[in-house]
Amino acid sequence: MNDTVNTVLQAKGVEKSFQGPDGLTIDVLRSADLKVHSGESLSIRGESGSGKSTFLNVISWLDQPDKGLVFWDGLEVPALSRQELARRRSEVLGFVFQSYYLMPELNVLENVVMASRMIRMIGRAEWNRAEQLLEKVGLQERLKQLPSKLSGGERQRVAIARALMNRPSVILADEPTGNLDEETASLVMELLLNLSRKEEASLVLVTHNPTFAARTDRQVMLSGGKFEEVS
Amino acid sequence: MPWPLYLALKQLFPTGRFFSFYSAISIVGVMLGVMVLLIVQTVMNGFGDKIRENIVARDADIRVMGGIIKRDEWKELLTELEAREEVLAATPYAEGVVMMKNGQVPFMPYLRGIDPEREGMVLPLEKFLKNVEVEELKCTLDDLDDETIILGVDLARNLQVLPGDVVEVFTPLMLEKAKQDEILLPREMKVAGVFRSGWYEVDSLYGVVTLRVMQELYGLDRGIHGISIKLLDGEDADAVSRSLQEDYDSKGLPLRTLSWLKKNESFLFFLSMEKWVMFFIMIFIILVASFSIAVTLSVSVLRKTREIGLLAALGARRGQIAQTFCLQSIAIGTLGVTLGIAGALLALQYRNAVVTFLLGIFNAQDAFYQLYGFEGIPASYSMRDFVLVSFFTLLLTTVAGLLPAIRAARLKPAEALRSE
Numbered sequence: 001m002n003d004t005v006n007t008v009l010q011a012k013g014v015e016k017s018f019q020g021p022d023g024l025t026i027d028v029l030r031s032a033d034l035k036v037h038s039g040e041s042l043s044i045r046g047e048s049g050s051g052k053s054t055f056l057n058v059i060s061w062l063d064q065p066d067k068g069l070v071f072w073d074g075l076e077v078p079a080l081s082r083q084e085l086a087r088r089r090s091e092v093l094g095f096v097f098q099s100y101y102l103m104p105e106l107n108v109l110e111n112v113v114m115a116s117r118m119i120r121m122i123g124r125a126e127w128n129r130a131e132q133l134l135e136k137v138g139l140q141e142r143l144k145q146l147p148s149k150l151s152g153g154e155r156q157r158v159a160i161a162r163a164l165m166n167r168p169s170v171i172l173a174d175e176p177t178g179n180l181d182e183e184t185a186s187l188v189m190e191l192l193l194n195l196s197r198k199e200e201a202s203l204v205l206v207t208h209n210p211t212f213a214a215r216t217d218r219q220v221m222l223s224g225g226k227f228e229e230v231s
Numbered sequence: 232m233p234w235p236l237y238l239a240l241k242q243l244f245p246t247g248r249f250f251s252f253y254s255a256i257s258i259v260g261v262m263l264g265v266m267v268l269l270i271v272q273t274v275m276n277g278f279g280d281k282i283r284e285n286i287v288a289r290d291a292d293i294r295v296m297g298g299i300i301k302r303d304e305w306k307e308l309l310t311e312l313e314a315r316e317e318v319l320a321a322t323p324y325a326e327g328v329v330m331m332k333n334g335q336v337p338f339m340p341y342l343r344g345i346d347p348e349r350e351g352m353v354l355p356l357e358k359f360l361k362n363v364e365v366e367e368l369k370c371t372l373d374d375l376d377d378e379t380i381i382l383g384v385d386l387a388r389n390l391q392v393l394p395g396d397v398v399e400v401f402t403p404l405m406l407e408k409a410k411q412d413e414i415l416l417p418r419e420m421k422v423a424g425v426f427r428s429g430w431y432e433v434d435s436l437y438g439v440v441t442l443r444v445m446q447e448l449y450g451l452d453r454g455i456h457g458i459s460i461k462l463l464d465g466e467d468a469d470a471v472s473r474s475l476q477e478d479y480d481s482k483g484l485p486l487r488t489l490s491w492l493k494k495n496e497s498f499l500f501f502l503s504m505e506k507w508v509m510f511f512i513m514i515f516i517i518l519v520a521s522f523s524i525a526v527t528l529s530v531s532v533l534r535k536t537r538e539i540g541l542l543a544a545l546g547a548r549r550g551q552i553a554q555t556f557c558l559q560s561i562a563i564g565t566l567g568v569t570l571g572i573a574g575a576l577l578a579l580q581y582r583n584a585v586v587t588f589l590l591g592i593f594n595a596q597d598a599f600y601q602l603y604g605f606e607g608i609p610a611s612y613s614m615r616d617f618v619l620v621s622f623f624t625l626l627l628t629t630v631a632g633l634l635p636a637i638r639a640a641r642l643k644p645a646e647a648l649r650s651e
């Protein structure tokens with residue numbers, strides 16, 4: 001199989017630095033290279049402040065790197081027009097954040113459908129898919145509830161359903177269990193790993209937890225602004 | 232539905248709740264502003280119209296004047312005027328100040344000599360006669376002949392006369408005669424009844440006699456002082472007055488035309504100035520309401536920073552994020568205007584009940600209506616005011632939304648997502 005087709009996400013020589021509060025530049029990413037293959041799950045570990053979140057922002061082009069290239073499904077991202085970029089982002093990437101970021105004024109079902117609403121006219125098919133996804137994360141009874149009425153674990157399950165809504169190629173999950181107690185965390189992690197496999201989405205999982213990291217197909221470590229494979 | 236509109240509406244009317252508290256406050260703010268502005272403008276219009284009506288009632292639409300117009304001349308003028316298509320009716324008059332006495336107290340009212348057959352077509356004299364409440368004081372134009380006089384109701388009260396009583400009338404002409412040592416005999420007129428225009432200045436300062444009596448009192452022979460003209464509805468008194476004037480000038484006639492608009496120009500100017508000043512003062516209410524929208528939305532942009540980051544991650548473009556907030560302020564403005572118009576119409580519909588109720592609380596009904604002369608609160612609905620108020624409000628509320636919208640669009644997605 002051709003290498004580019006097989007790669008859903010790629011970062012090539014990405015560099016990113018920030019201006020610190022004292023005026024000094026902090027080099028967070030120094031020529032970071034990473035390939036995510038179709039269907040695989042990958043965990044990224046690293047010390048706090050090592051640049052994991054920064055890397056996810058750069059690879060999803062929510063933040064621009066100082067240097068380096070990013071490819072989505074083999075497409076070079078900087079070459080895309082703004083409009084194309086926004087559309088592709090919602091088609092290729094699904095996001096799960098540490099704190100769930102649900103829209104408080106929409107109910108559970110509407111929150112999940114929102115992902116599709118942003119790129120096309122929605123119809124019966126979208127509502128059905130959202131309901132199915134919510135069923136898969138075990139929230140079929142809570143469709144009409146507002147996020148404020150849900151527990152943290154439940155909210156994160158809604159966020160997972162939303163991330164899968166547009167059948168993305170990759171799910172980017174930044175410490176998705178960071179705010180949850182141990183028991184709920186393993187339950188949510190289980191869902192995330194299983195569902196992304198079932199929905200044929202690759203998974204990029206940022207986590208501090210070695211047990212969770214061990215459950216992914218491949219593990220990398222971010223340190224000194226570069227990735228190292230862990231075997 | 233485009234998602235920015237969907238999200239804007241959802242933020243105003245979240246799922247499962249009727250509306251959000253913050254947007255309700257903003258909507259009520261706009262509503263109150265629009266409502267007060269429209270009520271004030273409509274009532275001011277009503278007052279303006281009432282005042283104009285009263286002026287017209289007293290003055291006719293146009294007067295043609297020219298010192299003393301001799302008999303042959305005015306008959307011709309009258310026929311000519313009545314033939315014009317803008318003119319509904321015309322009537323000759325003679326008017327001047329006289330002194331009246333009943334017993335010792337003298338008064339100096341104006342006497343107006345009229346043609347009883349024609350006067351009613353130009354001025355609502357018959358209505359004024361019917362306005363009189365006390366049956367014994369009433370009369371009709373048929374009661375007016377060369378021996379009788381009709382007095383304004385307040386003038387009659389001041390003179391302390393009732394129908395059937397006699398008043399003595401002295402004229403400036405008699406002074407001339409007195410200079411030549413002639414004996415000064417007043418003209419005695421029997422009071423036929425009274426009229427009530429509802430305007431104190433008219434009711435306390437005017438008496439009505441036949442044209443012939445006035446001609447005799449003023450020594451006009453068969454001449455008159457002028458002609459009052461009533462125009463067809465919708466005719467522009469100023470324009471007609473000007474064209475008449477040009478006509479007379481070109482014929483070399485020493486006549487002057489005066490429309491009621493021209494005659495009361497400064498007063499009417501103040502009336503309309505007052506309305507505009509009120510408008511500009513009141514628009515500040517809406518300005519304040521717009522500020523509250525800007526504040527509410529700015530706070531909402533702050534509160535929702537992370538969600539704005541999320542929107543970007545879900546594939547939102549900057550323009551669409553800006554739209555989400557701008558559409559909220561537009562929706563608030565639209566709802567506020569709609570509710571404000573509805574509220575204003577409702578309040579105006581029941582304005583008299585409201586005022587009566589308020590006055591009832593202070594026990595001031597009678598005093599109020601006496602002082603102020605009109606029955607009830609007038610109102611005149613002007614489409615232009617409604618459109619103007621709606622337009623300005625929508626403009627201001629939209630502008631109010633732009634600031635937070637631009638702030639939201641400027642947020643960097645990555646930083647928005649990091650914010651706590």
Ligand SMILES: Nc1ncnc2c1ncn2[C@@H]1O[C@H](COP(=O)(O)OP(=O)(O)OP(=O)(O)O)[C@@H](O)[C@H]1O
Pocket residue numbers: 018019020026028046047048049050051052053054055646
């Ligand atoms: N917008 C920014 N401005 C300045 N410095 C930044 C900015 N974003 C990130 N940084 C810095 O970059 C470094 C990496 O931050 P990042 O959030 O990527 O770390 P992380 O690996 O995700 O840490 P954690 O595990 O605690 O989430 C930190 O030192 C942080 O202070």
Ligand SMILES: [Mg+2]
Pocket residue numbers: 052053054174
């Ligand atoms: Mg992080």
